[in-house]
Amino acid sequence: MSRLAFSVLVCLAGVLALLGGFAAPTGAREPDVDPHAAHAGFRFKDPAMDFVFGSLVLGSAVNHGCEIGEAFATAALIKDGDADSWRDQWLKTAALIEARGEKALAEGHTVSARDQFMRACYAYRAALPSMLPDDPRFGLATGKCRELLKRAGRLLAPELEYIEIPFDGTVLPGYFRKASAGDAPAPTLIMIGGAETFAEDQYFYIAPQAFDRGYNFLTVDLPGQGLMPLQDRFFTPGGIGASISAVADYALSRKDVDPKRLAVYGISSGGGFVPMAAERDGRFSAIVMNNCVVDAGAGVTKMAVATATPEAVKGWSSFSRVSNQLIAWRFGVDRNNLPGLVEANSGLRFDPARVAMPALILVAAGEYKSAEIERQNRLCLDCLASTRKTMVVTPAAEGAANHCVMENRSLMSQVVFDWLDVTFSPR
Helix, strand or coil: CCHHHHHHHHHHHHHHHHHCCCCCCCCCCCCCCCCCCCCCCCCCCCHHHHHHHHHHHHHHHHHCCCCHHHHHHHHCCCCCCCHHHHHHHHHHHHHHHHHHHHHHHHCCCHHHHHHHHHHHHHHHHHHHHHCCCCCHHHHHHHHHHHHHHHHHHCCCCCCCEEEEEEECCEEEEEEEECCCCCCCCEEEEEEECCCCCCHHHHHHHHHHHHHHCCCEEEEECCCCCCCHHHHCCCCCHHHHHHHHHHHHHHHHCCCCEEEEEEEEEEECCHHHHHHHHHHHCCCCCEEEEECCCCEHHHHHCCCHHHHCCHHHHCCCCHHHHHHHHHHHHHCCCCCCCCCHHHHHCCCCECCHHHCCCCEEEEEECCHHHCHHHHHHHHHHHHHCCCCCEEEEEECHHHCCCCHHHCCCHHHHHHHHHHHHHHHHCCC
């Protein structure tokens, strides 16, 4: 048997093992997969709150989503692990920054207004993991978050365009910003978030680094993300691939998008959503996964939610409880039935051998300690059809250990764009 044939058989066996289903967990056990683990301590003893503070909030500072002083001043007033305290303090901070922006705009200081509106946008976003959708403050915060980024975007040059892409009787809301003025075709990065994200997150995750390198930037809320669940649009296997293809349709309809340099990057659950789309849509020139999720259901069986009985959840902090219930909402799962997330994720999987375009896999050092995450990412790397494939494990020693490398976005962006630059270069 040739080495190639043996490799194909090994990949096939690995894929069949993942795609063949999974058993429901029995008994209590230590979870092997925890996307919200804080592998470096930042401020709070509650792990879920500390992860959001260190990765979501502080990580956005490099992209103008927060100021370190504002973040720590807010954190100093928050009761550790308490969702209501987190909500109240971030809403207060957001309102203060927003008011400062309004004053700057009224006085004609447009750069100051733009920067304040961006930070106010993300302060309202920071409040959201502590609120369920039936909390009236949830609607207030989501509305403010979106409106403030729209206003800030109009003060950029070229401006950040708010867009709505038609899909399945509704629209996918999001943002596009061209790399430079005019209609010259440019390389384009489509950013796809995960199971608990808003389109605004993706702007503060990577957009400024895209602009600095001459890339157009495009992101949307897929069904299940942002406020789409309020329309009963939840994550489904069929909807994910089709919605990402609709985003590609939009991108390729623009004169300023180079169809030969169209990359799509998925983070968290998006590391499975993107290759699911790439299986069926060959128009993407390259894909990036951070990290690769070959079988979401198999991963969720190794998470704490898989055995989270109502009695067990009573022992969680209110912050952890609410943030997990929000994820259940996005999958159309009863928020008091967190183990239902196992079944809800069971169809979210793909075959790496059917993904043919160049591919980059990023895995944060802390996450790679998980046997399940290591297994899925190694399987993906080994079985991807393209010969142009790379996996990078970002180093803990450089502060790049947490989920999606959110606490070191400069390093993450360097890896992504340097690889894309080489991939898109003439061979």
